[in-house]
Amino acid sequence: MPEPATREGVTPSDPERAAALELVHLLRDAALKLELAIAEFARTTGLHSTDVRALVSLLDAERAGVEATPTWLAQRLGMTSQATTAVIHRLEGAGHVQRLGSRTDGRSARLQVSDSAVELGWQFFGPLLDRMIAATQALDKQQQAGARAYLEAVTEALG
Amino acid sequence: MPEPATREGVTPSDPERAAALELVHLLRDAALKLELAIAEFARTTGLHSTDVRALVSLLDAERAGVEATPTWLAQRLGMTSQATTAVIHRLEGAGHVQRLGSRTDGRSARLQVSDSAVELGWQFFGPLLDRMIAATQALDKQQQAGARAYLEAVTEALG
DNA sequence: CGAGAATAACTCACTCAGTGAGGTAAATTG
DNA sequence: CAATTTACCTCACTGAGTGAGTTATTCTCG
Numbered sequence: 001m002p003e004p005a006t007r008e009g010v011t012p013s014d015p016e017r018a019a020a021l022e023l024v025h026l027l028r029d030a031a032l033k034l035e036l037a038i039a040e041f042a043r044t045t046g047l048h049s050t051d052v053r054a055l056v057s058l059l060d061a062e063r064a065g066v067e068a069t070p071t072w073l074a075q076r077l078g079m080t081s082q083a084t085t086a087v088i089h090r091l092e093g094a095g096h097v098q099r100l101g102s103r104t105d106g107r108s109a110r111l112q113v114s115d116s117a118v119e120l121g122w123q124f125f126g127p128l129l130d131r132m133i134a135a136t137q138a139l140d141k142q143q144q145a146g147a148r149a150y151l152e153a154v155t156e157a158l159g
Numbered sequence: 160m161p162e163p164a165t166r167e168g169v170t171p172s173d174p175e176r177a178a179a180l181e182l183v184h185l186l187r188d189a190a191l192k193l194e195l196a197i198a199e200f201a202r203t204t205g206l207h208s209t210d211v212r213a214l215v216s217l218l219d220a221e222r223a224g225v226e227a228t229p230t231w232l233a234q235r236l237g238m239t240s241q242a243t244t245a246v247i248h249r250l251e252g253a254g255h256v257q258r259l260g261s262r263t264d265g266r267s268a269r270l271q272v273s274d275s276a277v278e279l280g281w282q283f284f285g286p287l288l289d290r291m292i293a294a295t296q297a298l299d300k301q302q303q304a305g306a307r308a309y310l311e312a313v314t315e316a317l318g
Numbered sequence: 319c320g321a322g323a324a325t326a327a328c329t330c331a332c333t334c335a336g337t338g339a340g341g342t343a344a345a346t347t348g
Numbered sequence: 349c350a351a352t353t354t355a356c357c358t359c360a361c362t363g364a365g366t367g368a369g370t371t372a373t374t375c376t377c378g
Contacts, residue, residue, distance in 0.1 A: 003362040019303065020212070020295035024288065025222075026310040028215070031190035032235075038236045048335075056187070063184075064165035071355060076191075078198045083336045085357060090335095101179035107344045128317070129183065136179035139305070144178065147303020151185040153294035158192035158287070161335040171371075230326060242365045244328060249364095266373045 027154065041124045047094070053077060054087050055096060058113045068111045069102070091117075153159065185200075186313065200283045206253070212236060213246050214255060214280065217272045227270040228261070 035049075039106040042052045057076045061068035074084035088111065091097040096117035136144060194208075201211045216235045218226035233243035245269065250256040255276035261267040295303060 015290060016296060017230065020292040023295055023303065023306055023310065024291055026268030026314060027189060028193065028311055030186060030314045030317060031193050033314060034187065034190050035194070036237050053243055066182065078195050078210055080337060081356065086335070108185060123229065131316040132183055133176060133179040134181055135316040136309065139312065142301065143305035143308045144182065146302035147182055149298055149302045150295065150306030151182065151189055153298065154291055155185060155189045155192060157195065157290040157294040158189060239366060240327065245364070
């Protein structure tokens, strides 16, 4: 293996820091691959990447018991409310989400992912998820606990 | 904390699988936050998210000692070659990359990130990276090793 | 070697996702 | 109960990304 042509100054030779940096690179690589999987799902279903990311976020909200509103979704996606309105209309037109009026706030809306969208996502992401879960379960409990501690710490640092 | 309103059938009650699923969710959350950080960097620098992702990929290539060509970048970003050409032209115009002719293939080009772009990225991502590294170093060696094993296994499963 | 296929990168015309400006209706405030 | 804020929306526009097609270089193999 050839010595990588590293740029001066970027990687000070501190072995502990280098190990931590390597974990960051691994994390970024995993994030990139997740993003590519989403893009591929979008292509095969005729949706757009943003639409898929929105669906995923809506399912996250459902799982966490949070009421998903258009404004909440806009913040989560880092987009303007107008763009989010367009996303919701696209998803609504495709029958992937339903817009239910909020019972507590007449201005707001409650977004619910349809069963068909869940089914569709399951067909595509199911095998991928199974591979990820199998890879995880191949590790011992201690490794899994370490991974969990790392992900929690890093997510906190990213917040 | 209220009991989350989980959808039927999505989460079969297998504690080992549930633990693995939770790691997947943590990973996705971290990936989402990385993406938002990139989007914010893009906004503050007047670039676009794609441009930033391209820069990051080019730096990855440099670090790994891989020759970065437009085609390589297109595959890495999951985009067409035309869109990638546009990205490169934008970055070239902003002085963030240089296009050097490949010495082995007259058709191809070698992309190199300029020092100014590295400096710019360092200013923005430096503090974030420092927080991530500090969070990592707060863990003990065993946890870090577990995190590394997990990320490597999961990246493999995503490939 | 040299014709044909494959590959790397590009230009052009077009589409439509996302933004800025601005509007309506419901909730909150003093 | 007017004034303000909040939630969501429509409209007009910009420009990132795509499909079609081009040029130039490299590879393949009779």
